[in-house]
Amino acid sequence: MKYIAVVCTRCGRASAARADSKKHLCPYCGAVVEIDKATILAVGNAKAVREAVVRHNMEAG
Ligand SMILES: [Zn+2]
Known part of the structure; x- marks a missing residue:
């Protein structure tokens, strides 16, 4: 299954x-x-997307 990292x-x-x-x-x-x-x-597998999410949220504070 593919996942995406979405910005609210x-x-x-x-x-x-x-x-x-x-x-x-x-x-x-x-x-x-x-x-x-x-x-x-x-866009990608669960691991890649989770990493992108974590990175974004850390930068956003
Ligand atoms: Zn939100």
Whole structure:
């Protein structure tokens, strides 16, 4: 299965979602993120996506 690292359009934090999803619930602020409109940091396996998510959220503070 492929995953994507999605940046929340409301709070700006990244989280992992399935690559085939259209919408994603942000685990931080509860916003429903439309994948089409969101920034995608990474696409790949679970490990690569998790690393991209962690890196983004560390930089964002
Ligand atoms: Zn959010």
